[in-house]
Amino acid sequence: MTAVLKVEGLNKSFGGIKATDNLNLTVEAGELHAVIGPNGAGKTTMISQLCGTQIPDSGRVMFKGRDITRLATHRRAHLGITRSFQITSLIMEMSVLDNIALALQAREGHSFRFLRPARSVASLRDRGRALLERVGLGDKADHATVALSHGEHRRMEIAIALASEAELMLLDEPMAGLGTQESLEMVALLKGIKGKHSILLIEHDMDAVFALADRISVLVYGHIIATGTPSEIRGNEAVQHAYLGEE
Numbered sequence: 001m002t003a004v005l006k007v008e009g010l011n012k013s014f015g016g017i018k019a020t021d022n023l024n025l026t027v028e029a030g031e032l033h034a035v036i037g038p039n040g041a042g043k044t045t046m047i048s049q050l051c052g053t054q055i056p057d058s059g060r061v062m063f064k065g066r067d068i069t070r071l072a073t074h075r076r077a078h079l080g081i082t083r084s085f086q087i088t089s090l091i092m093e094m095s096v097l098d099n100i101a102l103a104l105q106a107r108e109g110h111s112f113r114f115l116r117p118a119r120s121v122a123s124l125r126d127r128g129r130a131l132l133e134r135v136g137l138g139d140k141a142d143h144a145t146v147a148l149s150h151g152e153h154r155r156m157e158i159a160i161a162l163a164s165e166a167e168l169m170l171l172d173e174p175m176a177g178l179g180t181q182e183s184l185e186m187v188a189l190l191k192g193i194k195g196k197h198s199i200l201l202i203e204h205d206m207d208a209v210f211a212l213a214d215r216i217s218v219l220v221y222g223h224i225i226a227t228g229t230p231s232e233i234r235g236n237e238a239v240q241h242a243y244l245g246e247e
């Protein structure tokens with residue numbers, strides 16, 4: 001397998017706190033790799049360094065063999081890395097379809113035509129509808145975004161990530177705030193996407209993580225203490241001790 005993302009010896013401190021401590025991680029092409037860890041373990045700090053909103057003190061971030069450690073966020077997006085969920089990218093005043101068409105338009109580099117509604121371009125509209133079908137929102141295309149539920153907004157964010165055709169999707173707690181049924185639906189949706197994209201998933205919902213991940217890395221005090229398949233992680237004593245409890 002080929003590494004899409006390779007993180008080598010990453011360090012980031014805030015005052016006396018080592019939020020990222022000699023962190024090593026590899027995401028292979030097409031895998032869904034989940035990173036779990038207790039509150040304050042450094043998951044957000046790690047993902048911020050992967051998408052470029054924070055720059056490490058030392059160490060390297062490689063994307064498809066290229067050193068992107070100090071590359072600006074928008075240039076990483078251009079290379080094919082997208083981050084979803086932590087900061088919403090939805091424009092509530094616009095229709096559901098307009099949001100997706102706009103994301104498709106941005107991908108094509110037509111954002112200078114911002115004043116021309118993206119939905120007036122037939123190809124963007126058709127592809128937008130197809131993406132909405134894919135995330136189960138085909139019947140909501142013409143609804144106002146603001147009128148949709150939280151779970152539906154999360155599905156829209158998946159459609160926007162898909163519109164960007166990103167090779168590496170960084171999914172930052174997609175289940176946060178979802179009810180039981182909505183979480184199950186999100187897991188089913190992500191199952192349909194995985195394999196086609198490389199995905200790094202940060203998630204607190206262990207049922208979702210164990211249902212989805214090809215591999216899991218466990219982050220404790222900024223350091224990955226174990227990486228393995230879900231069954232390897234379940235059986236790892238250090239992990240049970242540090243994180244999963246005695247279950």
Ligand SMILES: Nc1ncnc2c1ncn2[C@@H]1O[C@H](COP(=O)(O)OP(=O)(O)OP(=O)(O)O)[C@@H](O)[C@H]1O
Pocket residue numbers: 014017018019037038039040041042043044045046
């Ligand atoms: N800008 C900052 N200034 C100071 N300390 C910070 C900053 N950002 C993070 N930290 C500290 O770094 C550590 C890691 O925080 P981080 O938010 O990355 O953890 P996390 O695993 O994402 O937590 P959670 O699961 O609660 O979201 C924590 O001790 C946190 O207080």
